[in-house]
Amino acid sequence: MPNRLTRDDLTRARLRLLQMHFEAGVGHIGGNLSALDLLMTIHHELMQEGDAFVLSKGHSAGALYITLWALGRLAEDDLKTFHRDDTLLAAHPPPAGLADVLFATGSLGHGLPLSCGLALSRRLRGEAGRVWCLMSDGEWNEGSNWEALIFARQQGLGNLTVIVDLNGLQGFGTTAEVADLRPLATKLRDFGWDVEEVDGHDVAAVVAAARRDSAGPRAILASTTKGRGVSFMEGKVEWHYLPLTPELYEQAVREVRAAADTPSATAG
Secondary structure, three states: OOOOOOHHHHHHHHHHHHHHHHHHOOOOHHHHHHHHHHHHHHHHHHOOOOOEEEEOOHHHHHHHHHHHHHOOOOOHHHHOOOOOOOOOOOOOOOOOOOOOOOOOOOOOOOHHHHHHHHHHHHHHHOOOOOEEEEEEOHHHHOHHHHHHHHHHHHHOOOOEEEEEEEOOEEOOEEHHHHHOOOOHHHHHHHOOOEEEEEEOOOHHHHHHHHHOOOOOOEEEEEEOOOOOOOOOOOOOHHHHOOOOOHHHHHHHHHHHHHHHOOOOOOOO
16 A cells, blocks of 8 residues: 655654754754654554554654644644643653653653553453554663563563664764664564564655564664754764754755755655
C-alpha cells in the first residue's frame, strides 16, 4: 500500500519544529531533527488503534509535539506554549495532561523498561495492540536497558517494537568516544532480539522493517543524522544544546525549503 506520509508532510513538520524551538529560544534541536522522521513514520504509518507509544529519548519531546500537531492532536496555540511556564508542552514529556504521553521520560534509559511493562501487561490482560518505543543510541549507556532486553526476550514480548535513533552523537561527544557499543546490532541479537538495520530517514524502509513478522521483541536500528536537513547542524554535537539565532533560523528555513524542491530517493 502507498505511504500516507509525504515529503511535504515531513518538510512542514521540520519547518514547524524549527519555528517552535526558535520562538522558545531553546536547544536540543539536533536530536529532535534526527528523530522527527521516525516519530512521524511511527505515528502516521505504523501505529494502529489500540497501540501505545513511549518516547524514551525525552529530550526529543519537541519532535513528538510536532508529530501530534501534524495529526491534529495539538493545536497551533498549544505549540506557542512550548517550554513556557505552566505549559503542558515541557522540554521533556510531562507526567500528566497529554493523552498521548504515557510517561514522563526526562531521565534517559527508562523508556524500554516501561515499554516492557506495558507489553507484558497487555498480554496478561489479553489486550491487543503493539507497544512502540523510540530510543536514542546514547541511552544504551544505561544498564537498565540491558536488563530490559533480557526480560523482554524471556517473556517473549512479540508485541514490542523498539526503534533506536542511531545518530552517533550524545551530550558529550560521539557515542563511540563516550562508551563504544558498536556493533549494537550484534549485541542485541546476542540477547535474542530480532534486529533490523535501516536508513532512519527512509520512510518506506522503516515501515517495511517494522511490518516484518517476528515471534519475539523486535529492534529497528535506524541510522539518522543529528540536525537532519540543516547543513550547519548536521553531525555537530554542539547542536545537542544550542538555540537558534535569528540569522541561523532564517538559514535553516531556507535550506529545508530548498531541500523540499530537490528530488530525493527517500521521503525524509
